[in-house]
Amino acid sequence: MTRFKLTLEYDGGVFVGWQRQDNGPSVQQALEEAVTAFCGERARVHGAGRTDAGVHALGQVAHLDLEKPTKAETLRDAVNHHLKPAPVAVLAAEVAAADFHARFSATERRYLYRIVNRRAPLALERGRAWWVPRPLDAAAMHAAAQVLVGKHDFSSFRASECQARSPVKTLTGIEVSRLAEAIEIRARAPSFLHHQVRNFAGTLRLVGEGKWSAAKVEAVLAARDRSAAGQTAPAEGLYLTAVGY
Amino acid sequence: MTRFKLTLEYDGGVFVGWQRQDNGPSVQQALEEAVTAFCGERARVHGAGRTDAGVHALGQVAHLDLEKPTKAETLRDAVNHHLKPAPVAVLAAEVAAADFHARFSATERRYLYRIVNRRAPLALERGRAWWVPRPLDAAAMHAAAQVLVGKHDFSSFRASECQARSPVKTLTGIEVSRLAEAIEIRARAPSFLHHQVRNFAGTLRLVGEGKWSAAKVEAVLAARDRSAAGQTAPAEGLYLTAVGY
Numbered sequence: 001m002t003r004f005k006l007t008l009e010y011d012g013g014v015f016v017g018w019q020r021q022d023n024g025p026s027v028q029q030a031l032e033e034a035v036t037a038f039c040g041e042r043a044r045v046h047g048a049g050r051t052d053a054g055v056h057a058l059g060q061v062a063h064l065d066l067e068k069p070t071k072a073e074t075l076r077d078a079v080n081h082h083l084k085p086a087p088v089a090v091l092a093a094e095v096a097a098a099d100f101h102a103r104f105s106a107t108e109r110r111y112l113y114r115i116v117n118r119r120a121p122l123a124l125e126r127g128r129a130w131w132v133p134r135p136l137d138a139a140a141m142h143a144a145a146q147v148l149v150g151k152h153d154f155s156s157f158r159a160s161e162c163q164a165r166s167p168v169k170t171l172t173g174i175e176v177s178r179l180a181e182a183i184e185i186r187a188r189a190p191s192f193l194h195h196q197v198r199n200f201a202g203t204l205r206l207v208g209e210g211k212w213s214a215a216k217v218e219a220v221l222a223a224r225d226r227s228a229a230g231q232t233a234p235a236e237g238l239y240l241t242a243v244g245y
Numbered sequence: 246m247t248r249f250k251l252t253l254e255y256d257g258g259v260f261v262g263w264q265r266q267d268n269g270p271s272v273q274q275a276l277e278e279a280v281t282a283f284c285g286e287r288a289r290v291h292g293a294g295r296t297d298a299g300v301h302a303l304g305q306v307a308h309l310d311l312e313k314p315t316k317a318e319t320l321r322d323a324v325n326h327h328l329k330p331a332p333v334a335v336l337a338a339e340v341a342a343a344d345f346h347a348r349f350s351a352t353e354r355r356y357l358y359r360i361v362n363r364r365a366p367l368a369l370e371r372g373r374a375w376w377v378p379r380p381l382d383a384a385a386m387h388a389a390a391q392v393l394v395g396k397h398d399f400s401s402f403r404a405s406e407c408q409a410r411s412p413v414k415t416l417t418g419i420e421v422s423r424l425a426e427a428i429e430i431r432a433r434a435p436s437f438l439h440h441q442v443r444n445f446a447g448t449l450r451l452v453g454e455g456k457w458s459a460a461k462v463e464a465v466l467a468a469r470d471r472s473a474a475g476q477t478a479p480a481e482g483l484y485l486t487a488v489g490y
Contacts, residue, residue, distance in 0.1 A: 089368040123334040
C-alpha cells in the first residue's frame with residue numbers, strides 16, 4: 001500500500017464544501033469517485049482543511065492510500081481525467097510517508113480573502129470575491145489587523161457550530177493589501193477556528209469603511225463574544241492557498 | 246436627448262456574443278433591456294467591439310441616447326441594478342458629445358489573451374483562460390510576435406467570415422509575458438480583423454512549444470493565407486480590455 005499526497009485547486013461555488021454530505025456534491029466525493037473510476041479502489045481521501053460551501057482552494061492538500069502500485073504522475077493525470085467536469089484539479093501528486101496525514105501533520109494553513117472594492121457589481125469576478133461598494137482604507141485595515149496577531153482566545157471570531165476543542169489559536173500573521181480595486185487579506189496560522197478568516201474579513205471591512213478603529217478591534221477580541229465582531233463575510237471570497245508541513 | 250458613454254465588464258461565457266442574435270442571450274440585449282426597465286425607453290446600445298461568444302470584456306465601451314434627463318451616475322447604478330443576474334457590469338457612465346460613436350470614434354482597441362500553462366487542467370480559471378499543458382517559452386513567443394507589429398496584410402490571421410473591407414491592419418504593439426503559470430498576450434491596434442488575436446495566440450503557441458520559429462511566423466504572415474497559420478485559440482481566453490478615443 002502506498003500513501004499519496006495531493007495538492008488541489010477547486011472552485012468551491014458548485015460544492016456543498018470539502019466534506020461528503022447528503023445534501024449535494026462535495027469535493028471529497030468528487031475525488032473519491034475519480035480515484036475509484038481510475039483504479040477500482042474505494043480509497044478515502046482526507047483533506048487538510050474542511051472548507052465550507054462556496055470556499056475555494058488554490059492549494060488544499062489531501063492524502064489517500066492505494067493498494068495498486070501507481071506512479072504519482074499517473075495518479076495525478078488519471079484523477080484529473082476522471083474528475084471532469086467537476087471544477088477540481090490535482091496540481092501535484094507525490095508519494096508520502098506512511099504516517100503522513102494531510103490534516104494532523106499540517107503545521108500551517110494559509111488563507112486569502114479577496115474583496116473587490118468598487119461601485120459597480122461584479123461580472124467576471126462573481127463568485128470569486130466579496131463585492132464591497134463603499135471605499136475601503138486598506139492601510140487602516142492592515143494596521144487594525146495587527147492586533148489579531150499572536151495567541152488569543154478568538155471566541156469573537158468563532159462560528160457557533162465550530163467543533164474546535166478550544167477557542168485559543170495562534171495567528172502567525174495577517175496582511176491586508178490593495179492592488180487597484182482588489183483588496184487581499186492574507187492570514188496564516190497553525191490552524192483556524194470555523195469561519196475565523198471570514199469573521200476577520202467582516203470586521204476589517206468595518207475598519208476599512210472608517211466605522212471601527214484598531215482599538216475597537218482590540219476590544220472586540222477581548223470581548224470573547226461572537227456578537228461583538230462584524231458580520232461573517234461571504235464564502236465566495238475565501239481561498240485556502242497553502243498548507244505547510 | 247443626451248448621449249452616454251458606458252464602460253463595461255462582462256463574462257462572455259453565458260452570451261452568444263456582444264451582438265443581438267436569435268439563438269441566445271447577447272450582451273447588447275441584456276443592456277438594452279436593462280435600460281428599458283430603468284426608464285421605459287427603447288434605446289439602442291452601440292458597442293465599440295462586437296465580441297464573439299465566450300469572449301470577455303474588462304473595458305468594452307458602448308454608447309446610447311436617452312430622452313429622459315438622467316445623471317450619468319444614476320444611469321450607471323440603475324442599469325447595474327436591472328442587469329442582475331446577467332454577468333455584465335457598467336463600470337462607468339459619462340455624458341458624451343452628440344457626435345461620439347463607441348465604434349466609429351474609437352482609435353485604439355486593446356485585447357488580452359490569457360493562457361494557463363501547466364500540466365493540471367483548470368478549475369478556478371475554467372472559462373477564463375486557454376489551458377495549454379505543454380511548457381511554453383514565453384520569451385520566444387514575445388520575440389516572434391514582434392514580426393507582426395506594423396502595417397501588414399493579415400489575411401493569414403483573418404477568419405473566413407470576417408466582414409472588414411480590407412485585410413490590411415496596423416498592429417501597434419504586442420507583448421507576451423509570463424507570471425508563474427499564466428502567460429498573457431497583450432495586443433493593441435486601431436482595429437482588428439475577426440479572430441485576429443485568437444489566431445495570433447494559436448500561432449504563438451506553436452512558437453512557445455518550440456515547433457515554429459520567428460522566421461516561420463514571418464513566412465506565415467507573408468503567405469496571406471489563413472491555412473498557413475496556427476489554430477484559432479478558444480474564445481474563453483480573450484478579453485477586450487480597453488478602447489481608446
